[in-house]
Amino acid sequence: MLNITKNSLHGKVDLRQYASGKKVFNDRNQKYFNRFLIIFGILLIIMLFLPWTQTVPGKGYVTTLTPEQRPQTIQSPIPGRIEKWFINEGDHVKKGDTILYISEIKNDYFDPQLVDRTGDQILAKKSSQNSYTSKIQFLNNQIVSLEQERKLKSDQAHNKLQQSQLKFQSDSIELEAAKTNLEIAQRQYERIKTLNEEGLKSTTDMENYRLKFQEAQAKKIAQQNKMLAAKNEIINAKIELNRVDAEYSEKISKAQSDRSSAESSMFQNQVDISKLETSYANYDKRRDLYYILAPQDGYINKAIKGGIGETFKEGEALVGIMPSNYELAVETYIDPINMPLLHLGEKVRVQFDGWPAIVFSGWPNSSYGTFGAEIVAIENFISSNGKYRVLLAPNEDDYQWPKEIKIGSGASTLALLEDVPIWYEIWRQLNGFPPNYYSAENAVNAKDQKK
Structure with missing residues (x-):
């Protein structure tokens, strides 16, 4: 255990007699040191109230602004x-x-004349198409002719039917006349027969009237036969009319069926032509490939x-x-916790790998070797590396990016946020708080004005 005494060394020994003691316990040195501490403290307090720009760091690489400009x-x-x-x-x-x-390397396309042969097939099919078109036109003409012929034949049959009906009416009238003559002859014969029986008329007169009565009967029967023949002619005329309709309906239906078959073949031929033309276009395009x-x-x-x-x-x-023609851009990746702090149109400082730079995170304007950029796109889905992708374009109001920068080289980025006092930034860093969240109205308005 240490043997600590309560006796003071300087109480027994005068340290000022030594050179080091003289320098340490010199009042003038203490006065200078106190002044230094006071000035340093004042400067430190002043520095704590200096503005400090909050930033969001990121790491990425150089790329192009549009997809068609990339390798x-x-x-x-x-x-x-x-x-x-x-x-x-x-x-x-x-x-x-x-x-x-x-x-x-496919055997379906080995023929060097494949395109020309397909073109010949298309010409042959088109010639066949013209033949089908002509056949359909001929069948249409044939159908029109059959329609006209059926109308004439039908009119002829109607006329014959009308004649038969008129003849039947005439024979009917003549039959009625024959019936009347028969009734007259019968009454005359009966009167003569009665008179003959009474002795008033001779037998010769009676025989004459009986002969007339028989002739009237014969005329009636003959007229009935003529009327039946006229009726039969009416039936035959109707049968002829139906036969004409049936015959020409069959001919027209056959012509229409042939036309439908020709149209079906023509449509199928059109399908074949379309397929061949598609094959021709594909073969011709494939030859260009x-x-x-x-x-x-x-x-x-x-x-x-x-x-x-x-x-x-x-x-x-x-x-x-x-x-060879492209516009440089930077593709950087930001931690998810900092994503709400970034908005389109905001300013970013970029440091390229291999390009000498002195970076002051809180004072970007005092940094050397960094270049200005602005946010043009923010990905809404997290990348495979667990961070969000942000695309940066050169800031036209700042220095131009070096032409020596190559696509694919690395880049470090600092997204510029609000200006806060240094004491606040130290307090935030010590407590592990994120940078201040703020509205992007100013950034968006500035971008709209620029457009």
């Missing part, structure tokens, strides 16, 4: 085999330049498929290309 791969929509390369890696190509030539063309101006990065004779499937990447 891409060129694919073939059809399977094939590489036959010839027209470029080398690193070459600059323009839109429409041929990159490579491929050939078919044998040449893989550059979709836009750019540089060939890498030939993914190499060599001659190598086969590939449809949609498989063949070569990579980097567009």
